[in-house]
Amino acid sequence: MEQYKIFADQTLRDLPDPWVFVDTIPNDSNLDAIVCFEGDQHVPHSLVSASVSPLICIIYVGQNPPAWCDIHVDASAGQDLLAKLSEAADFVQQTRKLNPPKFKEEQDRLHILGLLSTRHTRLAPVADANLKTMFYYPRLYWLENTQAALESLVRNNLLSVSLQQKTFHCAQCSSARLIARETCSKCGSVDIQEDSLIHHFACGTQQAKSAFRDGAELICPKCNKQLRHFGVDYDQPSVIVKCKACDEISDDVSVNFLCGDCGESMASDGAVVKEWYQYDITSAGKSTASLGILPQRRMQELLESFDKWKPRLSFSLILDFYLGIVDRYARNLNVLCMKVGHSSQQVFMSDDASVETQRYQDFVIDLLVETLRGTDFLTSIESEIFIALPETDDQGADKAIERFKTKIENYTKSEKGVSIRKLSRKEVEDLIKRCSSNV
Structure with missing residues (x-):
């Protein structure tokens, strides 16, 4: 029989099936929800130290709920809590449908997507004057480098953003607790x-x-x-x-800032401006959360299994060799930069978006297999695929680009399915340097 394990530092009685109360956090961190009570503001820190999944449902009982909880119960009366358990059960069921992250280095980003996907919510900055940053994202309590993770997800179109706040920060200590002053x-x-x-x-x-x-x-x-x-x-x-x-x-008058933390004084244009965004999960983000692997990683694995694939250093050496032939014998060479997007219709209108995403990526690889010739080779850096076409003139490269675009746009039913272009000579030289230094 299915069970949902719920932990609290007070005994919970008369829980309805399938809820089961445990008085200690399991060693395997297999916990579905936690109940915390008014006055306990240190729950996120204890959850991190206990290595509990960030997707655990947090239920707060009491007045003035903290921003890091998922569900708020006004009073500690049993019936109030029981009424909210059905809402918590929905979070648990949705969370269990997600595939666990396949790679440790992707866990934080996938947990962000999983949180937004299962809670059907958005991520907005919350003000807290006790913090040097003044704003933060309380539900991401487990993250050390929140900004880097969020920016990575935005770059890969897994999150969309809208600007909410701007803060000025001390150039010396990065504090946002600045006092604006008019001076002579x-x-x-x-x-x-x-x-x-x-x-x-x-x-x-x-x-x-x-x-x-x-x-x-x-x-x-x-x-x-x-x-x-x-x-x-x-x-x-x-x-x-x-x-x-x-x-x-x-x-x-002159306007300057005085830092309330380190005492540094700076001109108004000497402060560092930080922008705070609201984040919404995209359809691609929901699919990625379900898969348990970032699209870039899976595409990378597919590319590496392709016989035209070259590691970046090898790619740069071979490309540099062909560039020398072009200069010496006036032969043809073209290099394409392709960035594969997501299907806006076929992929994400499906009930099983994760399966459709995999099919879409497989389709792109099959298209590369049928289009590239024996002498062609490729590599990738982040979300960009670089395709070298030796002995291919501009007309031939244009035909290859048109073939890629037409096939992918027919599949995705969208002009945003792929971005592909020819690189200039300067861009090819820069790519060789980039591949050599980014091994």
Whole structure:
């Protein structure tokens, strides 16, 4: 019989099937949910130390739920918790449908996709003044380098983004706890005061309003005449700033930042700007979460099984050899850069998107097999496939590009199925260097 294991630091009674209470976290980390109670703000840290899967369902019982929980129960009454277990069961069932990550180095990124896929939610930055960064993604508590993982998933079209916040960070210690200050543009003092500039029509003098003050009256400091009527005797063309420290008068102030953590002072344009995004999982991301392997990795494995595949160093050496032949004997050589996207219709309209993704990748490999000739060879760097076509002129390369595009677009029913182009001579030379240094 199927069982869902649930852990809490308090005994839970009368749990409905298939929920089973355990009083210790299993050594194999085979746990489906955890219940934490009000006041316990250290649950994420204990889960990391216990090596529990980040996809575990976290249920919080009490007021003011923390941002890292999945389900909130208002009170500790048994019926309230029992009512929420059906929602937790849905998360557990969805999580169990995911294939476990195949490669350790991909676990973090696949867990992000798995979390968004099974919770049917999005990832938004949450403000916390106690953090130097000011914003963070609380449900990604297990990640050390959150930004790198998210950026990688965006580059591979597994997450989409929308800008939510911008923060300014100290160039010295990276803290976002900065105090904005207006200072004197000459001496840097904060002891400044705004004042109105008065223009006396009769004698032409222009000075700060404070210089005209004589009790409740305005007396010109140059000609000693009283200014009675605005617009007749005088006007106020602008606002000025006077520094009490150095008596500097100007029509503008400097704005700078003072770091609340390290005390560093910097000009406003000297702070580092950081952008915070909201992340939504794409159809490709859902398929990847189900597969348990990043598309780039699986495509790499398929390419490496192809007899035209060359490791990057070998590719660069052979390509450099052919480039020498081109220069010496005026022979033909073309190099293509292909970036395979995802099907927008056929692949992800399927009920089993992970299977369709595999079929799509297999189709691309089959297309390469039937299109490339005996002397052609290829390699890949990240999501780009580089295809070298010795003894192929520009017309032949154009025909190959058209064949690739037509076949893939017919399969995907989308013009976004593939991006492919010819590299210039400079780009080929840069590719050789890139392959040589990126072994």
